Amino acid sequence: MKEDELIQRLTAGAPANKRLRLGPGDDCAVLDCDAPGLWELFKTDAVVEGVHFEPDADPGLVGRKALARCLSDIAAMGGTPSAALVTLGLPSPPDTARLEALYRGLYALAREYEVAVAGGETVAGAGRLFLSVAALGFVEKERCVLRRGARPGDALFVTGELGGSIAGKHLTFEPRVREARWLTNRFALHAMMDLSDGLASDLPRLLRASGVGAELFAEALPLSRAAKVRFRSGATRKRPLEAALTDGEDYELLFAVASKDAVPLLDAWKEAFPETRLSCIGKITSGGGMTIRERKSVRRMELNGYDHLTQS
Ligand SMILES: [Mg+2]
Incomplete structure (x- = not known):
């Protein structure tokens, strides 16, 4: 099964509430956060060793990439990123120097874009290293750009x-x-x-x-x-x-x-x-x-x- 088909099956019937303005299927979810004139953007993304980076990749760049992918999706909605949570899958035994380098790379990009790294989680015994980042952003309602809206002649x-x-x-x-x-x-x-x-x-x-x-x-x-x-x-x-x-x-x-x-x-x-x-x-x-x-x-x-x- 293709990735798109699988995602469609898994997200069919995903719970929503009155805060949710746009659910699965775009670069970010769009939420009503009761801030006048603004939508909140919500995105998660993961990088996995052997899939998104090779085991010998520069760990600082791997950490950077994990956050950069989320920021790219927030940009795709016209938004400004604001905060992120980081979940780390730990291989065993963990290589402390490598993990510190990974976080240094992630933090450097976060500072550059004024993104607060507001917390996270670690998962021990993950087999291979992975980083999952959830990011928040915001966008003025009139500047929010979706995937739908392209018109013939554009x-x-x-x-x-x-x-x-x-x-x-x-x-x-x-x-x-x-x-x-x-x-x-x-x-x-x-x-x-x-x-x-x-x-x-x-x-x-x-x-x-x-x-x-x-x-x-x-x-x-x-x-x-x-x-x-x-x-x-x-x-x-x-x-x-x-x-x-x-x-x-x-x-x-x-x-x-x-x-x-x-x-x-x-x-x-x-x-x-x-x-x-x-x-x-x-x-x-x-x-x-x-x-x-x-x-x-x-x-x-x-x-x-x-x-x-x-x-x-
Ligand atoms: Mg995207």
């Missing part, structure tokens, strides 16, 4: 570059909190999510939520240098285009805006974030599904992104 954008993140970016990526705050302050985004499983897996989730389709322009996809180097050196057989679509762990923002905003947005972005690429990669269509246009040929996309259940 321009589709992605920040940064895609593919090849296994070469290092999957541990060192910067969650796009500042960029998302900037975007929602200036433009009416119709839909947004962060890319964790690869464009070919994640974009269909946004399209399904919005009840629309998309046409991608292959030449416009921002192929990462890492994906090109890995292909040329023989480290992977995936062409950079395929890597950009399917590698996953890009942690970039994918969003849709009215086509009239596309050019003003690109111009303002270059001023605000000269170091970070922003690419218009396609447009939203009324028909369902996703097509990719490569020069003159148009083909239906049949690529699958990184799926944690089918990989293993």
